[in-house]
Amino acid sequence: MNTWEANIRKVVPYTPGEQPNEPDMIKLNTNENPYPPAxxxxxxxxxxxxxxxxxxxxxxxxxxxxxxxxxxxxxxxxxxxxxxxxxxxxxxxxxxxxxxxxxxxxxxxxxxxxxxxxxxxxxxxxxxxxxxxxxxxxxxxxxxxxxxxxxxxxxxxxxxxxxxxxxxxxxxxxxxxxxxxxxxxxxxxxxxxxxxxxxxxxxxxxxxxxxxxxxxxxxxxxxxxxxxxxxxxxxxxxxxxxxxxxxxxxxxxxxxDQAYFQETCAKIIATREWTKKELAALGFSFPDSKTNFIFASHESCPASELFGALRQEHIYVRYFPKPRIDNHLRITVGTQEEMEKLIEFLKKYLKK
Amino acid sequence: MNTWEANIRKVVPYTPGEQPNEPDMIKLNTNENPYPPAxxxxxxxxxxxxxxxxxxxxxxxxxxxxxxxxxxxxxxxxxxxxxxxxxxxxxxxxxxxxxxxxxxxxxxxxxxxxxxxxxxxxxxxxxxxxxxxxxxxxxxxxxxxxxxxxxxxxxxxxxxxxxxxxxxxxxxxxxxxxxxxxxxxxxxxxxxxxxxxxxxxxxxxxxxxxxxxxxxxxxxxxxxxxxxxxxxxxxxxxxxxxxxxxxxxxxxxxxxDQAYFQETCAKIIATREWTKKELAALGFSFPDSKTNFIFASHESCPASELFGALRQEHIYVRYFPKPRIDNHLRITVGTQEEMEKLIEFLKKYLKK
Missing domain, CATH: 3.40.640.10 (Type I PLP-dependent aspartate aminotransferase-like (Major domain))
Known part of the structure; x- marks a missing residue:
């Protein structure tokens, strides 16, 4: 170690969610809003x-x-x-x-x-x-x-x-x-x-x-x-x-723009509720989400496996390899169309 | 004091230079560039x-x-x-x-x-x-x-x-x-x-x-x-x-845009050198500035008085009421036209 390193504050930094940038991707990994600003x-x-x-x-x-x-x-x-x-x-x-x-x-x-x-x-x-x-x-x-x-x-x-x-x-x-x-x-x-x-x-x-x-x-x-x-x-x-x-x-x-804000939130909530039903039907369980994401775990397929399979399809979700939550995926609620594609893939992948 | 105040970090904050906003002002108080970005x-x-x-x-x-x-x-x-x-x-x-x-x-x-x-x-x-x-x-x-x-x-x-x-x-x-x-x-x-x-x-x-x-x-x-x-x-x-x-x-x-950058800096330097000569002729002294401001003190008129007089004309410069520098004004180098107006006013005010 160099002597000038002695008084440096050394920290383990927060790791932000990855920010992939592919034209055909479905980005459901950092809880962004799928609709444009007002x-x-x-x-x-x-x-x-x-x-x-x-x-x-x-x-x-x-x-x-x-x-x-x-x-x-x-x-x-x-x-x-x-x-x-x-x-x-x-x-x-x-x-x-x-x-x-x-x-x-x-x-x-x-x-x-x-x-x-x-x-x-x-x-x-x-x-x-x-x-x-x-x-x-x-x-x-x-x-x-x-x-x-x-x-x-x-x-x-x-x-x-x-x-x-x-x-x-x-x-x-x-x-x-x-x-x-x-x-x-x-x-x-x-x-x-x-x-x-x-x-x-x-x-x-x-x-x-x-x-x-x-x-x-x-x-x-x-x-x-x-x-x-x-x-x-x-x-x-x-x-x-x-x-x-x-x-x-x-x-x-x-x-x-309060009207646009309410309309956008309502759309996301509606899509979230639709997605919850579909996920449940596919064997996922999750706490009842009041957010723009769903924290889901599958009855038989490990989260880490699903994370990789979705990624290969350029569907990005978030996976935390941490105690107690390493069998869950955090899935951002995208547009209705994006969530339909997600569900379609999961149906195929889980052979339901 | 409320009990919840006990563990609050209390500091004397930095006071940023004032940001006046008047249509006819000459703003020479926060060392901004008088020319637009590239x-x-x-x-x-x-x-x-x-x-x-x-x-x-x-x-x-x-x-x-x-x-x-x-x-x-x-x-x-x-x-x-x-x-x-x-x-x-x-x-x-x-x-x-x-x-x-x-x-x-x-x-x-x-x-x-x-x-x-x-x-x-x-x-x-x-x-x-x-x-x-x-x-x-x-x-x-x-x-x-x-x-x-x-x-x-x-x-x-x-x-x-x-x-x-x-x-x-x-x-x-x-x-x-x-x-x-x-x-x-x-x-x-x-x-x-x-x-x-x-x-x-x-x-x-x-x-x-x-x-x-x-x-x-x-x-x-x-x-x-x-x-x-x-x-x-x-x-x-x-x-x-x-x-x-x-x-x-x-x-x-x-x-x-390196060319625009060099051109802008050169204009400011030229105006600064012109302003230095004019200020010196008016009885100001200042250390040789290599910046876009001049830190000037007048031989007879106190800085605090000049600060107020300039302000009345909507010419804003910076004054620091601090030990050792409370008889100086920090004058940002504006456009040539702005500095000519400044000098014109100072000539009139100082009856030179």
């Missing part, structure tokens, strides 16, 4: 004058913050924006999780949580989901340095009822509780309605899934104004200008 | 299909990394990209400055360095510039936990000769030395030619100044492949997808 996004992009790109963007991302606040009936000072919800969550770990006590999150969950904890040297403890992949609320009633979980959970797709979330909050008034709602728009109930009641609650959402904007990197957090101020202070201490001009313009257009 | 940027923006925005961008930012590497005759694995050079520098502080010994930087310098050190709880020590605002290389020969300085320095505009940088490197083989070259393209000599010789040297640059892309947030670091790997590991542990699709496309277009 039509207004095209217009917003066209209207950007290249000359303005020489100027710094608004560091407060004021227009975007305002559009999000309006959409959810909040005040601007209750909204924080970042470069995707990963950026928002990373800033939140850095800002809020500074206790000696462990931060709590589920054992099967978004695989970035332990990566951030390791990066920032935050102690943490994983609480096992029950045998149906459900969060046991009682696990989160003890002493801790903060709590985070996705709702619905990933990669399971399971929703925790809002009443359970409220019970967790009632037992945790002294720490920050973060509900990571990346997939909430596909049929689950948001904890946003609780932020005025619990000032230590932060709700994080993203434009990457339900708003078809994974390529533009927009995430946001909602909470009481004091929490948002602390988050902004850290953000301004890290990088003042995170949201570029095209992101700000297209982001506003994406959130303003 | 013509190819407009084309790149037009060619983005909105439909692709639903997909995650390439997490490796491969095309942009490759374009930068090609431009500087480097290998792709010697280049790291981030959301502006602030993002690159923040990641570098987090990755490389983990010693118990203090990181060293000048007392008068980019005002974000101490903010990052405070944010990440990194010990640091400021070394005073000499009376001519020059870095004294000997100050950096002692034991330390890492070194960072801008070259040319900001907000002074003073260049440190490459031979001095090399001497600093020779005295510091055991720590990471970062040369922050945000302004290097306006006539200074880059330390890039030293990265193959010193594997602990990281050179950071930006698209925000010389490439007219402040609004798109692109910065980059060059160094040996091992340094870049450590930086990428931390970046992937923080946020895998930092560079959005429009940034990647426009960034490639911006760096590929």
């Amino acid at each position: 039509p207004g996004v095209t217009k917003a992009l066209k209207e950007i004058h290249t000359d303005t790109l020489r100027l710094y963007p608004d560091p407060t991302a004021g227009d975007l913050v305002h559009a999000i606040a309006q959409n959810y009936g909040l005040k601007d000072e209750q909204v924080f924006v970042g470069v995707g919800s990963d950026d928002v969550l990373a800033m939140s770990f850095l800002t809020f999780f500074n206790s000696e006590k462990p931060v709590l999150f589920p054992d099967i969950t978004y695989s970035f949580y332990d990566v951030w904890a390791d990066l920032f040297r935050i102690p943490y403890e994983c609480k096992a989901l029950d045998e149906n992949f459900c969060i046991r609320k009682e696990d989160y009633f003890g002493e801790n340095g903060g709590i985070i979980f996705p709702n619905p959970n990933a990669p399971t797709g399971v929703e925790l009822p809002l009443s359970d979330i409220e019970e967790i909050l009632q037992h945790n008034q002294d720490v920050i509780v973060i509900v990571d709602e990346a997939y909430v728009d596909f049929g689950a109930r948001s904890a946003l309605e609780l932020i005025d009641k619990y000032e230590n609650l932060l709700v994080v959402q993203t434009f990457s899934k339900s708003r078809s904007m994974a390529g533009m990197r927009i995430g946001f957090a909602c909470g009481n104004a004091q929490l948002i101020k602390y988050l902004n202070d850290v953000k301004y201490s890290f990088n003042s200008y995170t949201m570029d001009r095209t992101t700000l313009a297209t982001g506003v257009a994406a959130i303003e | 013509p190819g940027v407009t084309k790149a923006l037009k060619e983005i299909h909105t439909d692709t925005l639903r997909l995650y961008p390439d997490p490796t930012a491969g095309d942009l990394v490759h374009a930068i590497a090609q431009n500087y005759g480097l290998k792709d694995e010697q280049v790291f990209v981030g959301v502006g050079s602030d993002d690159v520098l923040a990641m570098s502080f987090l990755t490389f400055f983990n010693s118990e010994k203090p990181v060293l930087f000048p007392d008068i310098t980019y005002s974000f360095y101490d903010v990052w050190a405070d944010l990440f709880r990194i010990p640091y020590e400021c070394k005073a510039l000499d009376e001519n605002f020059c870095i004294r290389k000997e100050d950096y020969f002692g034991e330390n936990g890492g070194i960072i300085f801008p070259n040319p320095n900001a907000p002074t505009g003073v260049e440190l000769p490459l031979s001095d940088i090399e001497e600093i490197l020779q005295h510091n083989q055991d720590v990471i030395v970062i040369v922050d070259e945000a302004y290097v393209d306006f006539g200074a000599r880059s330390a890039l030619e030293l990265i193959d010789k010193y594997e602990n040297l990281l050179v950071v640059q930006t698209f925000s100044k010389s490439r007219s892309m402040a609004g798109m947030r692109i910065g980059f670091a060059c160094g040996n492949a091992q340094l870049i790997k450590y930086l990428n590991d931390v970046k992937y542990s923080f946020n895998s997808y930092t560079m959005d699709r429009t940034t990647l496309a426009t960034g490639v277009a911006a760096i590929e």
